[in-house]
Amino acid sequence: MKLITWNVNSLRTRLDRVLGLLDRHRPDVLCLQETKMVDADFPRTELESKGYHCAFWGQRAYNGVAVLSRESPQQVEASFDGNPVPDAARVLGVTVDGWRIINLYVVNGQSIDSDKYALKLNWLEVFARWLHARHDPTQPLILAGDFNIAPSDRDVYDPTVWKGKLLCSEPERKWLCGLQQWGLADLLRVNEADKQVFSWWDYRYGAFARNLGLRIDLILATQPVASRCTSVVVDRDERKAKSGPGKPSDHAPVIATFEHP
């Protein structure tokens, strides 16, 4: 079983690259964020022709999440109870082969002095409350997506510059610790305790060429899933996008592989 999460920053612009990713990796599940398109425009024909079922929840211009899977998804559920911004398409849950998979595009927050940061913290709190009420950490569960939080200083190219800033602030990191205490492991850190791995590089400042990155795209899982995880890697070549059609997203795909359940 192979699962990939990728913030594509517009599925319309990135479709040919998504099709290439499916050919290259043949994942069982692909979680996409920032599709930025309404459901009527979703390119399901092209994706189904690659052998994938499509679950999606989009909106105009912003946000948008989708889960592609080789097996038909069951119990598709958009959003979560009490969502403070119920119209923002950011959460999509599916069940595939008995594993519950929740695709997340967490509120960015803009900057820590912004009202949007307060909204982010509230959104996170309500989401966690719903997760705890409605899910069981002893059962197979995966949370994958763009968390817009770098879990620790190991996940930041220059922790001094980023100390206390958006994506690295203590309240954001505490929220992730809470998920971990509930029973979700950060799969990349199960086998790679100290390795510096990034998943997002700003389009500006030549950030990718200088490797000024953060790891904010995460795959978390409960113990029955985490114990079967054999690797987590980032497809940096996709962020380079030297080959293939079009330009890169500012995020790279994160790829987790599991022993057969």
Added chain:
DNA sequence: ATGGTTGGTCGCCAA
């Protein structure tokens, strides 16, 4: 290094 790029949409906003 507080610079500047990309996408959606069409003057800016969001990331």
